[in-house]
Amino acid sequence: MTTDATPSATLPGLRETKKQETRQLISDVATGLFLAQGFERTTIAEIATAARVAKKTVTNYFSRKEDLVLDHQDAFIASLAGTVSGRQAGESALSALRRAFTDAAAGTDPVAGFSGPDFARMIADSPTLSARLRDLHDLREAALADALADATGTPRGEIAPRTAAALLGAVHRTLFQRIQELTLAGQDNARISTTVIAEADSAFGMLEPSLADYATA
Template structure:
C-alpha cells in the first residue's frame, strides 16, 4: 500500500513569521474592539472570536488583557535605559535623555506618548490601563536606575543612581502625561510637539544643577 509521506516541518523562520502574523492579527483585532466599545467592556472571548482563534491562543500571546492594549510596553520599559547605555562618549545621561526625548517628540513617537485621540481616551477611561501604565513607568525607571548604576560602577541598590533615575523618570512621566492631555484636548501632533519641545527644555533644565555631568560616558 502506498502512503503519503509526512509533510516536512516548515522552516523555523516561517514558523516564527506565522507566529508574528498571528500575534499582530490578535493585537489589531483587540485594539479595534477596545476603541469601539471600551477596554473594560471587551472580553478575551470576544477578541478570540473576532480574530477567529482559540481563547487560549490569545492568552498564550498576551498573558494579560492589558498587554493587548499596550503593545509597545517592552520598548517603553527599555527606552530610557537603552538611551543611557548607547550614549556616545562625552555625553552625560541627562544630555542623552534630553536628546532622545527631543527626537521622539519631533517624530511624534507613540512610545513618547503620541497615541492619537481615540487611544488616549481609551486609556483615560480605563482604571485598569491607567494602573498598568503607572506600573510601566515604574519598571522603566527601575531599568534606568540599573543602567545608571552600571554606567557609574556602583552597586545597583546604591541610592545615587536610584535617585537620579527617579528625577529623570519624573520628567518623562510628566511629559508623557502632558502629551496625553494635549491629545485629549484636541490638539494635533504638530502642535503638541511644538509645545512639549519647549516645555521639555525647561523641565530637563531644572535637573541641570544636579545632573549635568552625572554618568558621562
C-alpha cells in the same frame, strides 16, 4: 546538501513569521474592539471570536488583557536605560535623555506618548489600563536606575543612581502625561510636538544643577 538543508533552514523562519502575523492580527482586532466598546467591557472570548482563533491562543500570546493594548511596553520599559547605555562619548545621562526625548517628540513616537485621541481616551477611561501604565513607568524607572548604576560603577540598588533615575523618570513621566493631556484636548501631533519640545527643554534644564555631569560617558 544545499537542497536538503534549505527547507529545514527556512521552516523556523516561516513559523516565526506566522507567529508574528497571528500576534499582530489578535492585537489589531482587540484594539478595534476596545476602541469601539471600551477596554473594560470587552472580553477575551469576544476578541478570540472576532480574530477567529481559540481563546487559549489569545492568552498564549498575551498573558494580560492590558498587553493587547500596550503592545509597545517592552520598548517603553527599556527606552531610557537603552539611551543611557548608548550615550555618546562625553555625553552625560541627562544630555542623552534630553536629546532622545526631543528626537522622539519630533517624530511623534508612540513610546513617548503620541497615541491619537481615541487611544488616549481609551486609556484615560480605563482604571485597569491607567494602573498598568503607572506600573510601566515604575518599571522603566527601575531599569534606568540599573543602567545608571552600571554607567557610574555603582552597585545596583544604591541610593545615588536610584535618586537620579527618580528625577529623570519624573520628567519623562510628566512629559508623557502632558502629551496625553494635549491629545485629549484636541491638539494635533504637530502642535503637541512643538509644545512639548519647548517644555522638555525647560523641564530637563531644571535638573542641570544636580545632574549636568552625572554618568558622563
